[in-house]
Amino acid sequence: WFGEGADKVESLLCKRNEFTINCSGFDSQGVNPTVFASVIMRKDFRPVVNYSVPTQVNISFTVSSILDVDEQLQLLTSFLWLDLVWDNAFISWNPEECGGIQRISMMTQNLWLPDIFVIESVDVDQTPTGLTAYVSNEGRIKYKKPMRVTTICNLDIFRFPFDQQNCTLTFSSFLYTVDDILLGMEKEVWEIVDTSRNLIKTQGERELLSINEATPKMAVGSSLHDQIMFHVAIKRRPGLYVINLLVPSGFLIAIDALSFLLPVESGNRAPFKMTLLLGYTAFLLMMNDLLPASGIPLISVYFALCLTLMVTSLLESVLLTYLLHMVTTQPPPMPSWLYSLVLRYITATECCNKGSQKENRGPGHNSIHLPGQKDPVALAGWEPGPGKAELNEDPQSTWAESEQEIQRHRTMDMWVKFSLALDTLLFWLYLLFMISSLITVIAL
Numbered sequence: 001w002f003g004e005g006a007d008k009v010e011s012l013l014c015k016r017n018e019f020t021i022n023c024s025g026f027d028s029q030g031v032n033p034t035v036f037a038s039v040i041m042r043k044d045f046r047p048v049v050n051y052s053v054p055t056q057v058n059i060s061f062t063v064s065s066i067l068d069v070d071e072q073l074q075l076l077t078s079f080l081w082l083d084l085v086w087d088n089a090f091i092s093w094n095p096e097e098c099g100g101i102q103r104i105s106m107m108t109q110n111l112w113l114p115d116i117f118v119i120e121s122v123d124v125d126q127t128p129t130g131l132t133a134y135v136s137n138e139g140r141i142k143y144k145k146p147m148r149v150t151t152i153c154n155l156d157i158f159r160f161p162f163d164q165q166n167c168t169l170t171f172s173s174f175l176y177t178v179d180d181i182l183l184g185m186e187k188e189v190w191e192i193v194d195t196s197r198n199l200i201k202t203q204g205e206r207e208l209l210s211i212n213e214a215t216p217k218m219a220v221g222s223s224l225h226d227q228i229m230f231h232v233a234i235k236r237r238p239g240l241y242v243i244n245l246l247v248p249s250g251f252l253i254a255i256d257a258l259s260f261l262l263p264v265e266s267g268n269r270a271p272f273k274m275t276l277l278l279g280y281t282a283f284l285l286m287m288n289d290l291l292p293a294s295g296i297p298l299i300s301v302y303f304a305l306c307l308t309l310m311v312t313s314l315l316e317s318v319l320l321t322y323l324l325h326m327v328t329t330q331p332p333p334m335p336s337w338l339y340s341l342v343l344r345y346i347t348a349t350e351c352c353n354k355g356s357q358k359e360n361r362g363p364g365h366n367s368i369h370l371p372g373q374k375d376p377v378a379l380a381g382w383e384p385g386p387g388k389a390e391l392n393e394d395p396q397s398t399w400a401e402s403e404q405e406i407q408r409h410r411t412m413d414m415w416v417k418f419s420l421a422l423d424t425l426l427f428w429l430y431l432l433f434m435i436s437s438l439i440t441v442i443a444l
């Protein structure tokens with residue numbers, strides 16, 4: 001009898017404690033609101049019997065979309081569904097008494113709610129009112145609320161458009177310290193990532209890379225608040241920027257490099273480069289909207305570099321055109337060191353090009369043949385063959401005068417060769433600089 005009596009007492013204690021709700025009739029007449037009166041009355045206070053016991057609130061969240069990333073203000077706006085689960089000690093009923101009802105939904109304004117918020121948020125909480133929560137027969141409350149959070153985030157756009165941001169979302173109670181609220185995880189982090197990935201189906205500009213968890217305790221003054229910290233990594237989809245920024249810019253700079261093949265003495269090269277430069281400036285103006293509004297991304301440096309290269313190559317063309325013009329009209333005397341340098345250069349190129357250029361070369365002049373280049377001597381308006389023939393036929397012209405003339409033409413010829421060699425040298429320097437800077441940028 002003793003065992004029977006003890007059983008009875010225990011079941012009585014368990015079933016009919018003062019907070020058990022009489023749920024009879026829930027299945028046939030609906031919920032009787034008066035039985036929840038005691039719960040609603042206590043909604044302003046933390047629902048525990050023993051106040052020394054902290055309430056365990058388990059949280060999880062789903063990132064349903066990444067709405068905006070503001071590089072200028074360093075803000076990330078995202079839309080979250082925050083899941084909160086906690087126990088309310090004043091709610092319990094026996095499902096056997098009411099046709100097996102194990103959970104009902106309740107308006108959240110009748111319940112005590114933990115004040116979980118995101119610490120990094122810089123916006124007021126815009127949670128809509130009139131949400132409901134599920135209440136189980138054991139008093140476990142499941143509450144899911146939508147949150148549009150604008151959080152401060154250290155955005156680094158140096159690698160734009162291949163940048164990857166690492167933003168922190170820290171969930172904590174606004175008021176309650178560790179004595180009152182303890183936070184826990186409702187789901188594993190990988191589950192959060194999986195559901196978020198499934199939810200973000202849109203092909204927006206950003207995609208979710210990963211979410212990691214870290215749990216430090218926060219001390220504010222003397223009180224300690226429990227908090228759960230997540231690192232949310234997001235990545236930009238670079239396709240749009242590659243197609244609109246990098247590819248056209250790359251083409252323009254390639255054309256600029258190729259335009260060195262245009263003969264400088266024809267006078268076409270400088271106007272061509274000018275047009276390219278104009279086109280590039282227009283391109284930069286149009287694409288300015290696509291670049292982040294603040295900070296200096298590497299791509300801006302790259303554009304500035306391309307512009308510098310174009311301007312330099314235009315300057316080079318102008319200078320060479322001027323030099324060629326000057327030396328063909330009034331060749332100044334050539335310094336002897338330069339003369340020997342050019343001579344050495346000519347013999348060096350000659351030895352390498354002997355096979356291919358033998359047919360092109362007249363007996364007296366060794367020209368450096370760049371592709372598409374006119375004969376520098378023909379350009380200078382001096383024909384050595386007829387000149388010499390005239391010399392032999394016409395006894396009137398004195399030998400000294402002709403000697404002087406020949407000397408002048410030789411200097412001119414030397415200068416032209418020097419200019420063209422300089423052009424080639426500068427072209428190679430340009431190419432070298434371009435390739436090395438491109439490699440640097442790509443490596444960065």
Ligand SMILES: *[C@@H]1O[C@H](CO)[C@@H](O)[C@H](O)[C@H]1NC(C)=O
Pocket residue numbers: 022023024025
């Ligand atoms: C529960 O309420 C019903 C009426 O709604 C009442 O008949 C029944 O006796 C109550 N049960 C207990 C244990 O109070």
Ligand SMILES: *[C@@H]1O[C@H](CO)[C@@H](O)[C@H](O)[C@H]1NC(C)=O
Pocket residue numbers: 050051052053
């Ligand atoms: C309340 O909880 C604390 C800590 O768990 C315990 O020491 C204390 O005895 C409890 N008080 C009562 C009245 O049960």
Ligand SMILES: *[C@@H]1O[C@H](CO)[C@@H](O)[C@H](O)[C@H]1NC(C)=O
Pocket residue numbers: 056057058085086087184185186
């Ligand atoms: C919270 O999670 C812990 C373990 O993760 C579990 O022991 C506890 O019962 C959970 N509490 C609630 C209210 O879900």
Ligand SMILES: *[C@@H]1O[C@H](CO)[C@@H](O)[C@H](O)[C@H]1NC(C)=O
Pocket residue numbers: 166210212231233
């Ligand atoms: C994000 O930054 C934190 C430190 O601020 C670091 O611990 C974490 O590993 C970073 N996460 C990623 C994915 O880079």
